[in-house]
Amino acid sequence: MQNPHQPVYFPNLNGVRFIAAFSVLIHHTEQIKYLMGFENNYGNFFIKNMGKLGVGLFFVLSGFLITYLLFSEKKRRGDISAKDFYIRRILRIWPLYFIIVLLGFFVFPAIPIFNEPLRDQYYFDADFFKRLPFFLLFLPNIGFVFYRSPYLCAQTWSVGVEEQFYAIWPWIIKSKNPLKTFIKLLVGFLTILGLIWLYIFKISDFTEETKFKIQEGLALFFSQFRILTMMIGGIGAYLVFTKKEKILSILFRKDVQIIVYAILALMLGTGFHVPGFNMEFYGFFFCFFILNVSQNPNSIIYLEQKIIHYLGKISYGIYIYHPAVIVLCINTIHYFFGDGINHQLFNFILYPTAILLTIMVCEISFRYIETPLLKLKDRFNR
Numbered sequence: 001m002q003n004p005h006q007p008v009y010f011p012n013l014n015g016v017r018f019i020a021a022f023s024v025l026i027h028h029t030e031q032i033k034y035l036m037g038f039e040n041n042y043g044n045f046f047i048k049n050m051g052k053l054g055v056g057l058f059f060v061l062s063g064f065l066i067t068y069l070l071f072s073e074k075k076r077r078g079d080i081s082a083k084d085f086y087i088r089r090i091l092r093i094w095p096l097y098f099i100i101v102l103l104g105f106f107v108f109p110a111i112p113i114f115n116e117p118l119r120d121q122y123y124f125d126a127d128f129f130k131r132l133p134f135f136l137l138f139l140p141n142i143g144f145v146f147y148r149s150p151y152l153c154a155q156t157w158s159v160g161v162e163e164q165f166y167a168i169w170p171w172i173i174k175s176k177n178p179l180k181t182f183i184k185l186l187v188g189f190l191t192i193l194g195l196i197w198l199y200i201f202k203i204s205d206f207t208e209e210t211k212f213k214i215q216e217g218l219a220l221f222f223s224q225f226r227i228l229t230m231m232i233g234g235i236g237a238y239l240v241f242t243k244k245e246k247i248l249s250i251l252f253r254k255d256v257q258i259i260v261y262a263i264l265a266l267m268l269g270t271g272f273h274v275p276g277f278n279m280e281f282y283g284f285f286f287c288f289f290i291l292n293v294s295q296n297p298n299s300i301i302y303l304e305q306k307i308i309h310y311l312g313k314i315s316y317g318i319y320i321y322h323p324a325v326i327v328l329c330i331n332t333i334h335y336f337f338g339d340g341i342n343h344q345l346f347n348f349i350l351y352p353t354a355i356l357l358t359i360m361v362c363e364i365s366f367r368y369i370e371t372p373l374l375k376l377k378d379r380f381n382r
Contacts (some may be wrong), residue, residue: 008069012293014312015303016061021315023054024155025322029354032326035117035151038334039343045271053268055158056279058319059226060286062162063233070173071241080174084380089166091377095369096320097159101135104153108324116327118151138163141224145217152324157224165230232283236291251288252296260288261300317362317370322354325361329354 027050033040041047074080108114109123122128127147134143135153140160143149149157168185175181200206200214239247250256264285266272274281292299303309311318333341333349 008072010065010294012299012301012303013061013065013290014309014315015305016057016290016293017312017315018303018308020054020057020061021311021318021322023050023057024319025326025355025358027051027054028155028323029326029351032116032323032330033350036327036330037117038330038346046268049268049271049273052279053282056226056229056282057286058158059162059229059279060233060236060283061290063165063230064237064287064290065233066166066169066230067173067234067237068241070170071237074173075241080170081380082170082174085170086166087380088377089163091373091380092316092370093159093163095373096316096365097138097156099369100153100320100324101156103324104150105132105135108152109150113331114152114324114327115331116151118148121148122150135160142221144224145221152327155319155323158226161224161226162230164225165227169230169234226279229279229283232280232287233290236287240291240295248291248295251291252298254298254300257292257300260285264289311359314359314362314366317365318358321361321365322358325358326350326354329357 027047030040030042030044030047031051034042070080070085105128109119122131131143131147131149134140134147135149135156138160140149140154141157141164142160144154144157172178172181172185201211206214238244264282267282289301293301293303303312329350333346333353337346
């Protein structure tokens with residue numbers, strides 16, 4: 001019998017984390033080269049989309065795991081301890097989040113080796129202390145709507161979205177009828193949103209320029225407010241937890257796997273895009289992928305190799321630290337080689353160096369910061 005305090009483990013999910021983290025790392029490497037004026041492949045549609053899709057994969061995975069764990073706790077205990085849930089999330093997420101926010105705002109911009117082109121647009125400018133509270137309150141995705149954010153901690157926008165998801169999701173699962181509660185909240189949210197839209201665009205006397213700026217801000221906010229993507233992961237968890245064998249047996253068939261993965265590869269390779277709902281669209285494919293690798297013994301994809309498992313284990317650190325490491329590596333290479341270095345040699349030095357240095361930083365962080373807190377976090381598993 002499994003110890004109720006023993007964390008639930010699904011195979012291959014560290015491999016999923018590895019794929020997500022390295023997709024974002026490759027995307028940001030080319031993006032940073034582009035921003036810093038070096039020859040780059042950022043214009044390639046696949047690389048340009050890798051970052052968003054990698055974050056989307058993280059979101060679906062997070063929704064899947066959190067939902068399953070909440071359902072599991074509710075079944076075992078008859079209730080969900082919101083206090084224990086939030087303590088676990090705080091111990092896992094907050095330390096690295098605040099480390100990179102403080103470094104990104106106060107330390108990196110003051111050190112020349114971490115200079116990047118956007119630095120002068122945010123470092124102690126007129127809006128410096130206006131944007132900082134958004135990060136301290138886990139609202140960086142909202143801060144993006146109003147202000148330019150420090151590039152080396154800009155990746156925290158997705159952590160903010162996850163924290164906002166965690167603020168409401170346990171209460172929905174905790175309720176007597178989660179589906180009914182979710183529908184009520186969704187209807188309420190859409191109603192409020194509709195009233196705001198009606199006031200701004202139909203009733204108010206705002207100028208057209210102001211309305212356009214508001215529309216742009218709302219579009220930016222909702223392009224990052226990916227709670228629906230995490231809910232797709234929650235749907236996958238519901239299928240597993242309630243043992244919907246008829247549905248799962250179809251999803252787990254080898255021929256279905258081959259067809260779905262072939263379609264996904266074709267769409268990724270051609271840059272297929274669904275305006276307005278692209279991340280949610282791909283989210284269903286990611287959920288299919290997560291369900292198969294974690295639940296299907298006949299999965300055609302296997303990600304339990306030792307190195308992949310390790311890199312997935314430190315993936316949160318990879319996601320948090322990699323932009324600063326990439327900038328450090330690019331500036332160092334440029335310092336020693338100047339502008340004369342060719343593109344192939346530049347990449348040959350940059351990629352292995354940035355990846356290895358990121359892993360080293362993450363190993364130190366995982367061993368001395370995250371692991372002690374994870375051990376403490378286990379005390380609050382129910």
